[in-house]
Amino acid sequence: MDPLGLTTTALLAGVLFLIFLSLWNQRFTRRNLPPGPTPLPLIGNILQVDLKNIAASLSQLAKKYGSIYTIYLGTQRVVVLHGYNILKKTLMDQGDGFMDRGFLPIFEDTFKGQGITFSRGEKWKQNRRFSLMTLRNFGMGKRSIEERVQEEAKCLVEELRKTKGQPTDPTFILACAPCNVICSVLFHDRFKYNDEKFLYLMNLLNENFRLLNSPWIQEKGNPQSKFDLENLTMTGANLFFAGTETTSSTLRYGLLLILQHPEIQAKIHEEIDHVIGHNRVPSIKDRQDMPYTDAVVHEVQRFIDLLPLNVAHAVTRDIQLQQYVLPKGTTIFPLLSPVLWDSKEFPNPDLFDPQHFLDKNGKFKKSDYFIPFSIGKRSCLGEGLARMELFLFFATILQNFTLKSVGNPNEIKNKRGGVTNLPPWYQICFLPR
Structure with a gap:
């Protein structure tokens, strides 16, 4: 081709590209949407999002x-x-309009819109009603579930004693305890920590959580039912997934933070010795008499910010929000990080400080900004169980052991930035008290 022909072709391509870019920009600016950076064709705003620290x-x-x-x-x-006020206005005040689950490929490929966590519409409503009814029938919210957690806490202590105070990676042991609580609820039985089926289940749960954090029968005769065997199976899997890895990661992260702050461990030991002693197992009623330990458990959850992005929502209909209109189906990211790390509510939020949940008299202080389980109609179904487990497991471990670090614990760097904030690998010594 002669030079004139090449020049003409290049000019034509340039003009076509500019027309395409103009049409693209018009497509995204003519709607009455909230403001935001101008997206590039096909890739959108990906270049403006740090995938290593999305939040x-x-x-x-x-x-x-x-x-x-x-x-x-x-x-x-x-x-x-971004922020508590806008989350309350949407997820709470207009909850019905924001209760669908957002579409994200990593979750669609894994869960296929089944189960309770990632289903939508009528299917989600049926799943939630079924799950709540079943869990209550199996003891959720009753004394029996606390007894199961206490029993598992004692088994956990026995497993930790087997380490004989030697350096130990706590990952596996701390994951077994909450997983066994879910097993006791769903199967009315627990597993020994070396049971082969139990080990296989633990490996599956751990692999699912790891993949998530990488850069991205019942009623055949009822035509209205959204429930089938696959959906039931996925609902059970959701309960294991949400009830095991999140709690065990919080425990693991919490023990590391206590290692890094020996003065906090000393205060917890003092409170445990005063309120519980060494001759009985901790109970949930002890929490009201142990404000410092309760504050530490809350501060662990606030500080680690386990799910900084929350789980994506979607609007169920066209919604007016302030001066904007959100079209039906729009994916919503109701971020948790800005709330849990709000500097006005929690001064110096980047510091691990139980005083964030204590008043000037040392009494426990509640905060509306404490929302690690999210808020609204799609908040975590197992929040009550998780909060019970965390208090009882932390209290039972520290009743029976002094935590000792291997090396300098302050050299262990906390990892942040993915879909989840997983604790770093470390070893710990559990010294019997």
């Missing part, structure tokens, strides 16, 4: 665009909600 990069965008703004992950529109 931090979304908070940076909030400084420019405000508490509600729009970004595009590829061609998918996402509205980000």
Whole structure:
């Protein structure tokens, strides 16, 4: 081709690209959507999101665009909600309009819209009603479930004693305890920690959680039912997934933080000795007399910010929000990090400090900003169980052991930035008290 022909072709290509870019931008600016950075064709705003620290990069965008703004992950529109006030206004005050589950490929490929965590519409409503009814029938919210947690806590202590105070990676043992609680609820039985089926289940749960954190019968005769064997199986899997890895990761992270703050461990030991002693197992009623330990458990959950992005929501219909209109199906990121790390509610939020949950008289202080389980109609189904487990497991471990670090615990760097904030690997010595 002669030079003139090449020049003409290049100019034509340039003009076509500019027309395409103009049409693309018009497509995303003519709607009455919240503001946000202009997306590039096909890739959207991916280049403006740090995949190694997603929550931090979304908070940076909030400084420019405000508490509600729009970004595009590829061609998918996402509205980000940043801060307690906007989360309350949407997930609580307009909860029915924000209770669908957002569409994200990693979750769709894994869960296929089944189960209780990632289902939508009528299927989700039926799943939630079934799960709540079943869990209550199996003891959730009753004295029997506390007794199961206490029994598992004693088994956990016996397993920790077998380490004989030697350096131990606590990952596996701390995961077994909450998993066995779920087993006792669903199967009315627990497993020994070396049971082959139990080990296989633990490996599956651990692999699912690891993949999540990488850069991205019943009623055949009822035509209205959304329940089938696959859906029931996935609901059970959701309970294991949410009830095991999140609690065990919080325990593991919490023990590391206590290692890094020996003065906190000393105060917990003092409170345990005063309230419980060494001759009986801790119970949930002890929590009201142990404000410091309760504050530490809350501060662990606040500080580690386990699910910084929350789980994506979606709007169920066209919704007016402030001066904007969110079209039906829009994916919503109701971020938890900005609430849990709000500097006005929690001064110096980047410091691990139980005083965030204590008043000037040393009494436990509640906070509306404490929402590690999210808020609204899609908040965590197992919040009550998880909070019971965390208090009883922490209290029982520290009643029976002094935690000793291997090396300098402050050299262990906390990892942040993915879909989940997983604790780093470390070893610990459990010295009998």
